[in-house]
Amino acid sequence: MSKLPEIGTKISLTDKAYEIIKDAIMTNIFKPGELLIEEKLAEQLAISRTPLRAALRKLAYDHLVEINSSRNVIVANIGQKDVEEITVVREVLEPLAVKELENNIGEDELKKLEEILCRQKKAVLEDNYEELIKMEYEFHVAIGELTHNKWLHGMLKDINTIVQRYLILSGSLNKYKEVAIKEHEVIISEIRQGNYDKAVESMKCHISNVSSRMLK
Incomplete structure (x- = not known):
């Protein structure tokens, strides 16, 4: 999985995480079908899993990722x-x-x-x-x-x-x-x-x- 920049102690961690991951998806750094691992994302962004999960839910709402029954986060494809x-x-x-x-x-x-x-x-x-x-x-x-x-x-x-x-x-x-x-x-x-x-x-x-x- 490609490396992301750290967020640090920004005010809106959820929004910032959302924008960074969205940009990585939009620019094809994260490719369709790629598995996004929460632990690695949280580590790279230097945030806890709580704001990260909120960001991933927003991305799912935007149809940019899919979260399956096993809670795996996968970059959505477009056909x-x-x-x-x-x-x-x-x-x-x-x-x-x-x-x-x-x-x-x-x-x-x-x-x-x-x-x-x-x-x-x-x-x-x-x-x-x-x-x-x-x-x-x-x-x-x-x-x-x-x-x-x-x-x-x-x-x-x-x-x-x-x-x-x-x-x-x-x-x-x-x-x-x-x-x-x-x-x-x-x-x-x-x-x-x-x-x-x-x-x-x-x-x-x-x-x-x-x-x-x-x-x-």
Whole structure:
């Protein structure tokens, strides 16, 4: 099992452990199917098992690990069926989020989306795949956040965390990065112009295209 940094005496040990282990899973340091041993995790993070177990339960809730009947913690896998099921949910929630922006978004918030797009383009120029995937996640989650609907925002964060992980494992975004960015650009342009019906349809199309590209 790969080595993790020590946490030490931080205030929120559970949250910190959660973030460190989540990052190790998201960046494929901990690989799908890998067994995570509590004793070793606690030792490496320099914390007791109580906050560690709480962190692992949070990761299980996020579908990043699985805890079986023997209390073994295993890094969750993501397969074609998961992508297909997530796409069904995304095709409903993400266009809804775009629609919720109508008459509910200001210039500063539009600029936030455009800044994410600029960072995506910069990541392509610099061949920074890690940043590219991060901005792919930020784009979709930011739209949820800008609806000011905490439930919708929360669901989009959870769903796009799984999508982000699959993109890392599959490497598909690197192959189709220019197309993905162009689709984001169209969505933002239509929102800026107030063409929300077109923006909703463009988001639906984007989600469908992302799914097809991931499964190729």
